[in-house]
Amino acid sequence: MERQATIRRDDGHWLLRRMRLIRQASERIAALYPTNVLETPVHLCIGQEAVSVGLCRHLTDQDKLFLGHRTHGPALAKGLPLPRLMAELFGRTTGCSHGVGGSMHLIDLDHGLPGSSAIVGGCIALGVGAALAARLQRADFVAVAYFGDAATNAGVFYESLNFAALHRLPVLFLCEDNGLSNVMPKSAHSAYDVLGVARQFMPALAADGTDVLSVHDRAGEAVARLRRGDGPIFLHCPTKRWMKHQGHEACDLPENRIDVARDCPIHKLEAFLLQSRLATATELAQLEAEVAAEVDAAVRFAESSPFPDPSLLEVR
Numbered sequence: 536m537e538r539q540a541t542i543r544r545d546d547g548h549w550l551l552r553r554m555r556l557i558r559q560a561s562e563r564i565a566a567l568y569p570t571n572v573l574e575t576p577v578h579l580c581i582g583q584e585a586v587s588v589g590l591c592r593h594l595t596d597q598d599k600l601f602l603g604h605r606t607h608g609p610a611l612a613k614g615l616p617l618p619r620l621m622a623e624l625f626g627r628t629t630g631c632s633h634g635v636g637g638s639m640h641l642i643d644l645d646h647g648l649p650g651s652s653a654i655v656g657g658c659i660a661l662g663v664g665a666a667l668a669a670r671l672q673r674a675d676f677v678a679v680a681y682f683g684d685a686a687t688n689a690g691v692f693y694e695s696l697n698f699a700a701l702h703r704l705p706v707l708f709l710c711e712d713n714g715l716s717n718v719m720p721k722s723a724h725s726a727y728d729v730l731g732v733a734r735q736f737m738p739a740l741a742a743d744g745t746d747v748l749s750v751h752d753r754a755g756e757a758v759a760r761l762r763r764g765d766g767p768i769f770l771h772c773p774t775k776r777w778m779k780h781q782g783h784e785a786c787d788l789p790e791n792r793i794d795v796a797r798d799c800p801i802h803k804l805e806a807f808l809l810q811s812r813l814a815t816a817t818e819l820a821q822l823e824a825e826v827a828a829e830v831d832a833a834v835r836f837a838e839s840s841p842f843p844d845p846s847l848l849e850v851r
């Protein structure tokens with residue numbers, strides 16, 4: 536975690552644009568949520584953007600990402616088009632799951648999102664299964680199981696690490712550790728150090744999950760290992776969740792004090808790009824405006840799309 540990361544200009548701009556997309560879309564979703572136009576609960580990841588974005592810079596559309604309930608940010612990071620996410624939240628037929636999946640069941644096969652599981656820990660076994668499929672089919676994609684700190688409490692976590700290690704499967708176990716299970720702090724839900732546990736099974740790396748350069752650096756190392764066929768790897772990314780577990784309110788737990796200057800991955804990357812002369816203040820303002828226009832367009836697309844026919848849900 537102590538390594539001083541650096542970045543190329545095109546990577547830096549990509550990382551910033553995608554984090555801004557997630558942040559600005561999430562802020563709009565938070566504003567829309569209390570107006571009851573969304574047909575789904577929402578689990579926002581404001582503050583956590585660096586983890587999924589730093590990872591996804593290294594993934595192709597063929598690589599498979601398996602998510603849990605906090606899906607919007609990682610799905611956008613992986614390439615799900617924002618209009619299709621927004622339409623899904625509005626319950627419209629143009630949504631990525633035809634408007635009947637909702638926020639916790641996003642599917643986009645074109646961008647390596649085969650499905651998510653709202654069962655905490657469920658996606659861990661799905662990632663291992665996909666990695667086994669890659670091995671059996673001699674396909675060259677890698678799989679990522681992307682889960683929170685509380686998912687490591689589940690038995691499936693240990694079974695999955697064991698199976699993946701035994702068979703040297705091409706799967707990255709990425710723990711997005713916001714230190715909370717709903718509103719329960721980690722000290723109340725975990726009696727172990729997760730890195731220590733993971734290292735019983737496989738190499739395990741750590742990145743600062745509030746710093747996209749740190750995640751980008753370590754995720755690059757992890758994904759390169761998978762592509763070389765060196766077996767599974769674990770990446771631990773401690774981060775901060777700014778919002779309540781579900782819905783639009785800020786998370787003001789005493790265990791979760793937010794200091795924007797210290798914790799905001801977007802501020803940190805912008806400061807770095809300016810300081811390294813990889814971006815100008817004008818470029819940063821322009822990017823923010825372009826993303827705002829994208830968010831407006833996605834909301835208009837969702838609002839003007841039709842609701843699905845109820846017969847879509849009939850069991851045939």
Ligand SMILES: Cc1ncc(C[n+]2csc(CCOP(=O)(O)OP(=O)(O)O)c2C)c(N)n1
Pocket residue numbers: 604605653654655682683684685686687713715716717780
């Ligand atoms: C098997 C199971 N148990 C309980 C729940 C209820 N539940 C939903 S989210 C959550 C906390 C998950 O925390 P974590 O995995 O750390 O992810 P985070 O919400 O912090 O991103 C719980 C207990 C569930 N969905 N599935």
Ligand SMILES: [Mg+2]
Pocket residue numbers: 683684685711712713714715716717
């Ligand atoms: Mg958590």
